[in-house]
Amino acid sequence: MTRQTQGTTLFTALLVLIGIGVVVQLWLLAASVDAVLRHNVQIPLHAALGSVIVFLINGGLVMYVFWFDKRIKQ
Amino acid sequence: MAENDCKDCKDCKKQARWREDFPITWESDNYITRREMVKFLGLGSLLIAGANFMVAGVPHLVRATSYPQTRLGLMSEIPVGGSRLFNYPTGDDPCIVVHKDDGTLVAYSQVCTHLSCAVIHSEKDNALFCPCHNGYFTVNEGRPYAGPPTRPLPRIKLEQRGEEIYAIGVEV
Numbered sequence A: 001m002t003r004q005t006q007g008t009t010l011f012t013a014l015l016v017l018i019g020i021g022v023v024v025q026l027w028l029l030a031a032s033v034d035a036v037l038r039h040n041v042q043i044p045l046h047a048a049l050g051s052v053i054v055f056l057i058n059g060g061l062v063m064y065v066f067w068f069d070k071r072i073k074q
Numbered sequence B: 001m002a003e004n005d006c007k008d009c010k011d012c013k014k015q016a017r018w019r020e021d022f023p024i025t026w027e028s029d030n031y032i033t034r035r036e037m038v039k040f041l042g043l044g045s046l047l048i049a050g051a052n053f054m055v056a057g058v059p060h061l062v063r064a065t066s067y068p069q070t071r072l073g074l075m076s077e078i079p080v081g082g083s084r085l086f087n088y089p090t091g092d093d094p095c096i097v098v099h100k101d102d103g104t105l106v107a108y109s110q111v112c113t114h115l116s117c118a119v120i121h122s123e124k125d126n127a128l129f130c131p132c133h134n135g136y137f138t139v140n141e142g143r144p145y146a147g148p149p150t151r152p153l154p155r156i157k158l159e160q161r162g163e164e165i166y167a168i169g170v171e172v
């Protein structure tokens, strides 16, 4: 029972973290579009790199969620 | 709370049959939704990263487009301190070339970066002036210095071949 509750809490926490990452990515995308419209070349490149880093973190968290899920099922 | 303890609902037996048809408890229903949400967010994250790269590539694609070489006329046709209108790169893109006091030429898109009115050369202020909302741009760099515009005017690259002036590209 305790183990299941902890798992659920961890699951929710990871979900929130991934959600925050996606919101940050959306912000970076909006900043990129804004910079492109201002004819800035550097900002969109940095934003794209930042977005990829956030995606890698998100991907890692998603993998961890599935690994954790699998382990609990076993 | 046990299933038959429900006091608000008088028709609990009917509800129990409904639950048999969909034998998923609320707890597991939440669990499935969250797992799907994680998948959705992971995929969304990938798509947003891809979109960000596409947006970052746009300025490079625009730069790679080749511009035509258009003859604007003879240098002597534009008086020092004066200006002349032309269209570049297409017939629908109004531009302005200014013959500066130091004898050099500069050219910009005539479309104001605020709300797209046509800018004109103001000899009195030595500036490019937008009459719509009193926007001012410097002649030397096309930078806004007064009024609502915040972005500089796109600059038209010029080339002098003897006496003749050619527009050869756009610098944004």
Ligand code: FES
Pocket: B112, B113, B114, B115, B116, B117, B130, B131, B132, B133, B134, B135, B147, B148, B149
């Ligand atoms: S359109 Fe030029 S200042 Fe507003």
